[in-house]
Amino acid sequence: MKDLYGADYRKYEYIRTQAMSVCERYGYSEICSPMLEYSDVFRRGIGDETDVVSKEMYTFVDRGGESVTLRPEGTAGIIRAAVTESLIQTLPVRFMYCGEMFRYDRPQKGRYRQFRQFGCEYIGEKSPYVDAIVIATASEILNAIGIFDFTILVNSLGDEETLEAYTKAVVKYFSRHEKSLSPESQVRLSKNPLRILDSKDKTDIEICSMAPIITDYFTREAGIYFGKVRELLDTYGLRYEVNNFLVRGLDYYTHTAFEFKPVTGEFRDSIGGGGRYDRLVALFGGPDVSGIGFAFGMERLMMLLSSEHFDTTTKTVAIIPVSDNENDYSFSLFRELHNADIAAEFIHSGNMSKKMKVVDRLGCELALIIGDEERTSGTVSVKFMNVAESIAKSRTINANSVVQFVKNALK
Ligand code: AMP
Numbered sequence: 001m002k003d004l005y006g007a008d009y010r011k012y013e014y015i016r017t018q019a020m021s022v023c024e025r026y027g028y029s030e031i032c033s034p035m036l037e038y039s040d041v042f043r044r045g046i047g048d049e050t051d052v053v054s055k056e057m058y059t060f061v062d063r064g065g066e067s068v069t070l071r072p073e074g075t076a077g078i079i080r081a082a083v084t085e086s087l088i089q090t091l092p093v094r095f096m097y098c099g100e101m102f103r104y105d106r107p108q109k110g111r112y113r114q115f116r117q118f119g120c121e122y123i124g125e126k127s128p129y130v131d132a133i134v135i136a137t138a139s140e141i142l143n144a145i146g147i148f149d150f151t152i153l154v155n156s157l158g159d160e161e162t163l164e165a166y167t168k169a170v171v172k173y174f175s176r177h178e179k180s181l182s183p184e185s186q187v188r189l190s191k192n193p194l195r196i197l198d199s200k201d202k203t204d205i206e207i208c209s210m211a212p213i214i215t216d217y218f219t220r221e222a223g224i225y226f227g228k229v230r231e232l233l234d235t236y237g238l239r240y241e242v243n244n245f246l247v248r249g250l251d252y253y254t255h256t257a258f259e260f261k262p263v264t265g266e267f268r269d270s271i272g273g274g275g276r277y278d279r280l281v282a283l284f285g286g287p288d289v290s291g292i293g294f295a296f297g298m299e300r301l302m303m304l305l306s307s308e309h310f311d312t313t314t315k316t317v318a319i320i321p322v323s324d325n326e327n328d329y330s331f332s333l334f335r336e337l338h339n340a341d342i343a344a345e346f347i348h349s350g351n352m353s354k355k356m357k358v359v360d361r362l363g364c365e366l367a368l369i370i371g372d373e374e375r376t377s378g379t380v381s382v383k384f385m386n387v388a389e390s391i392a393k394s395r396t397i398n399a400n401s402v403v404q405f406v407k408n409a410l411k
Pocket of ligand 1: 073272274295
């Protein structure tokens with residue numbers, strides 16, 4: 001769990017704002033659902049046998065004896081909210097969100113136990129056009145924050161009939177290789193066999209290379225649907241690769257599934273992903289409608305952006321009384337500056353040398369120094385903290401013109 005502050009925080013805010021403005025153009029409105037839900041929301045929504053639910057959730061019994069869980073992802077809670085708040089009476093509806101997620105994952109680069117996701121859900125319209133628009137929206141978010149070197153992995157999990165037939169074939173195939181599978185995949189075989197397909201284990205990968213391919217199990221409709229999605233992605237000119245082993249970790253996906261990965265730099269893991277879900281809304285008691293969504297990991301996007309750009313500080317002026325006798329006089333100047341929306345610091349503790357060190361540390365551009373003489377004559381001594389300018393420009397000004405002078409100087 002990482003503290004977020006300074007330049008990193010500004011980076012986070014920048015990404016969030018850019019992402020939101022892209023999504024606003026695509027008709028999404030913001031939703032903020034609770035971070036804590038009844039555990040059942042995720043167990044039923046995501047699926048008991050998924051890694052997220054079986055191994056990674058922060059679940060506890062609260063004081064009322066209810067099992068509750070810190071949300072490990074956004075979709076299940078938002079669909080729950082959309083149903084309980086009756087937000088899906090006129091369809092389609094589109095929600096975007098940004099917030100904390102919690103997974104008891106093994107920490108490593110780009111993987112935290114508390115992390116943040118920016119995500120979108122487009123509920124109530126099922127069409128390859130919508131899938132293509134949603135994938136394009138996600139790509140546009142990356143472009144808007146300055147990330148261009150990525151690829152989109154795309155797959156289709158087909159409809160329920162496809163998934164049923166394919167799962168059977170996968171189980172049959174892996175059962176023949178059970179002894180050679182990694183211990184983790186041996187467990188998956190009985191609980192969540194499709195997950196073996198995106199195992200990172202070397203031997204598993206080898207075995208997977210000969211595994212059945214989902215396209216061979218598509219119903220006619222599923223095949224046509226996926227073909228149209230690909231055609232529309234081509235129309236958009238998006239760079240994507242079809243990866244038939246992309247199953248994603250959560251049970252609710254059907255049809256289109258996708259994931260974004262960087263293609264340059266050190267970090268090549270997924271930065272975001274999503275897919276269509278046919279059953280989720282009805283599962284929470286809503287109408288039998290389909291939805292599609294995606295989420296980006298904010299920390300992963302932050303990793304891809306250089307910090308330089310975000311290491312900015314507000315231009316600030318320091319008000320420095322030389323002794324306590326000038327405190328009140330200086331304090332009213334300080335207030336006058338803030339009333340005029342100027343960032344100002346009132347630096348009045350310690351001796352003069354300590355005060356000037358604070359000015360340096362805070363990176364103030366300008367110091368307004370007020371001693372006995374300035375106070376009695378209604379003036380202010382100005383010192384430019386930038387060395388090159390300091391000698392040329394240091395001077396005394398009338399206290400009445402401080403606001404205008406500082407505004408010009410900090411431009
Ligand atoms: P998922 O919900 O697993 O599809 O994850 C969507 C995105 O969230 C991933 O592509 C990552 O960018 C991000 N993500 C998932 N788990 C973590 C984690 N433990 N730490 C940081 N980011 C994560």
